[in-house]
Amino acid sequence: MGFKGRIAAVSITFCFHTLFVLYDVSRYGRLDALILSAYLLILPVAYWAGFQFDRIKAESEKDPLTRLYNRRYVLDSYSRLTMRASRQLGKLFVLMIDCDNFKTINDRLTHEKGDLVFQRIAALLRTHTRSTDIVSRWGGDEFLVIGEYNGSEALAAMLNRIAGELENLSLEMGIPISATIGSAVYPDDHHHINELIKIADREMYSYKPRTKEEDAFLAYDLIDHL
Known part of the structure; x- marks a missing residue:
């Protein structure tokens, strides 16, 4: 099973949330601890979503009887x-x-x-x-x-x-x-x-x-x- 889904999901989520953090800092002039701690929640969720994508993609490429590629x-x-x-x-x-x-x-x-x-x-x-x-x-x-x-x-x-x-x-x-x-x-x-x-x-x-x-x-x- 590949890792492309997990890498893409985590990378995109990290980048978008980082932009949001930077925007929040530029707007209010301070770093919000709650927004910063959101990394701990959204990155695991992104990883899970990417894992589901990788799993489904891998299954779609395999023959169910032999587990060889299709x-x-x-x-x-x-x-x-x-x-x-x-x-x-x-x-x-x-x-x-x-x-x-x-x-x-x-x-x-x-x-x-x-x-x-x-x-x-x-x-x-x-x-x-x-x-x-x-x-x-x-x-x-x-x-x-x-x-x-x-x-x-x-x-x-x-x-x-x-x-x-x-x-x-x-x-x-x-x-x-x-x-x-x-x-x-x-x-x-x-x-x-x-x-x-x-x-x-x-x-x-x-x-x-x-x-x-x-x-x-x-x-x-x-x-x-x-």
Whole structure:
């Protein structure tokens, strides 16, 4: 959660009340102790109001199920990320991650189990990406990750870590859990976020097996998990 609301509320309140104090001194030629002590009341109130703003804003940027950032936050942050990358002559990667068989998991193992799987995948992505990366739920069973691109080897290493942890999660939960991932690079592939997502999405689906549900569930007797 950010601090902009609290900083703005306290700063504006302090400035306006200080102007009022100065006006009162210039008008009456003395400093009123009661008016001066009002700082002790109005600044905490301003801080509380700013905190409520920060809390509501933070909630509006998060997906309620996974607590990852949502699509709105990604779109609002994209220009800031690209400006920083341009200043540093750097690049950004965009990953589209689609959870395989998620509909089948929901249908066969109840939506509660499906939500738990989704939350575990979200936690896994937070753990195995960098703190500067933006990890978001893009919609449905898709995640989006944007971060500083440090070369294909570093990106491949991240993807290998994610794939390995998904395999471990699959064994831990006794459910076949996997994901198909597509990528794009700013500015090499495109400058606009929507086009980068389309490129990553096309790459993702070009590798997705046609019989993904049959293949993923072939070695599992899901009836045992009901």
